[in-house]
Amino acid sequence: MLHPYVQQALDAISSRPIENVFLVACGGSSALMYPSKYWLDREAKTIYSDLYSSNEFIHRNPATLGAKSLVILCSHSGNTPETAEAAKFARSKGALTVSLTHEPSSPLAEASEHVITYSYGPDAPAFETNYSIMYQLVTGLLYVKEENAKFHRFIQSLQSLQTVYDRAKSQFMDQAKAFGEANKDENIIYTIASGANFGVAYSFAICILMEMQWIHSHAIHAGEYFHGPFEILDKNVPVIQLLGLDETRPLEERVQTFNQQYGEKLITLDAKEFDLSEIADDLRGYIAPLVLNYVLRQFANELADARNHPLSTRRYMWKVAY
Template structure:
C-alpha cells in the first residue's frame, strides 16, 4: 500500500507487519532452510548462554508485558522451562526473592521504559551471577547498556502510540528464543524444528491474506458496532494473552471499555454483566482448547450478546466472524492479533478518535 493513501500511521503500521515478520525471520534465522542437523536460529548468543537455565523471568509493561505472556507459554510448553512474567512497576516496588540459574528478560519497545529499566537494575545489583537479556526495537538504548545480551526487533519506526508492528516483532523474538532453547535442551528434534520454522516462514503471506480479504468487512462491523460501549474478549491457552492485547487496543484507539478474560474464568463472575448491549469476541482457533472456547462462547451468546469469532473455521455459533488462515495453534497468536488490531483501529476512526495520538498517552518514537 502506498503511504500517501494511508490516512493514519496506525493503519500504515498494521499493514507493515508482514514485512516486519519477514525482517525478523531474516535477522534471527538462516534465510534458507539448512539441512537437518544444521543450526537454523541465530540470535547471536554463544551456546554457553543457555547453559544451566532452570527458570525464566520476564519483566515488562503494557503490550510488551502481553508479548511476554506469549513468551511464557512458549518457554513452558516448548522449551519446558518454568517462567514467571512480572509487571515491571510491581516488580520495582516489591521484587520477589532471587532464584538461582534464572534468565531475566526485560522487554521494552523503546528500550527506555523507566519501570522496566529500574526492575532490571534491581536484578543486576542483587545477583552475583546474573544473566540479563533485553528485547527492544532500539539500538544503543538504555536497556542495551544494562543487559548482557540484546535481541533487536526489526520493526523500524512505530509512530502511532498503540503498539502493532512492535508487538508482533516481539512475538517473533520470543518464538525464535523459545525454539532455540527447546532445541538446545533437546525437547525439539531437528526435524520438528524444521517443520515449525517452515510454518513460521508462511506467516507473512498469511498476514497479507487477512489484510487483503478481511479489512473491508471488519470496517463495516466496526461501523455497525461503534456505539457499543462494552466489549469482552475471550481466549484460552496461548490466545488468552491475545484477548488481553486486543482489549488493550480497543481501549487505546477507540476509548471503549474492553476487558480480556480467560474463557473459562470468565464464567466465574464476569458473565453476570452480559446482555444485548455487550459485544463478545471469542478467539477460537483449532487445537487443544478449541471445543472449550466454543462451549464458553455459547454460554455468552445465551445471554443475548453480539458474538464475534476470531477463527479459521466457520461456525454457526458466531454472529460475525473475523476470519484468519489455518495455522498451527502454537503460532496462531501471530495471526489472531491482526483482525483485533484492525477492529480497534476502525472502531476508533468511526468514533472520531485520534487513533494515532489517543488522549492521555505518550510514547518514545525510536528507530530500530
C-alpha cells in the same frame, strides 16, 4: 536461518545452566509474551517460567531469581523506565538478561547483556517482528537446553508468517470495516480468550480499546467466564470472542456457545478461518494468536476511523507526569 541477534543470545544461553525464565515487560510488550509462556508451560521439561509486569517483578523479588535465571525483557521504545530498571535488577541478582526492543540505543538496551532489535512497521518482514523474535528465542531456548524436537519446524513456520499475514489481512478487510461501523458507539467492549490467545485479548482490551479508543474493556479468561463474569452478559453487551487452535479451544468454544444463546453483540474471530497451509499442523495453535493479533489490528484501524478517534490520540500518555 535464525535472526542473528537471537543466535547470539542462544550462544550465551547455551554456555550456562538455566533453571528458570522470567518474562518481564509492561502492557502490550508483556501481552506479546503470553504465547511464549504457553509454549514454555507445554514444552519445557526442566525449565520453569513466570511472567510479570516489570515493576511487580522488581518489588515481588522472586526468591528463585539468580545466576541460573534467564530474564527476557521487552520494551518497544526501550524507554519504559520500569523495564530498564527490571533489567538492572535482574543483572544485580546474577541473572542473564536478554532484551527485545525496536531501539538499539535505549535505556533498556544499555541495561541488558544481550539485545535483540526487532523490525516494526508496515514494511517490516513478519519474521523479524516482535512476536516472531520472542518465539525464536524461547523455542531456541528449549532447543539448546532440551533438544526440543519442534524447534526447526517452528522456525520454518515463522518464515511463512508474512504470507499468512498478507492473506489474512485481505480476507478480513470487510469484517474489520463492519466491526468498526457496528461498534463505533459502544462505550464498553469485552474480549475473551484462553491459552496462547489470552495475551491477544488482553492487549486488545488494554492497549487498543482502553488506551487508544477510551472504550471501557476487560479481557476475560474463558476458563473464568462461568465463575462470575458471565452474569454481566445481556443483549446489549458487546463481546469480542477469539477462537484459537490450541489445546484450550474447548474453553473458548464453550463461552461462544453460551453467548450465542444469551448475547447479541458478538464479534467472533475464529482462527479456523485462517489459511495456515505453510504452518506445521502441530504448531498452528502457537501461531494462531499472532495471526489473530495481526487481523485485530485491522479491526482497530477501522474502529478508529469509524469513531474519528485516531489510534495515536492520548490524553495522559507521554503528555503529563505519571
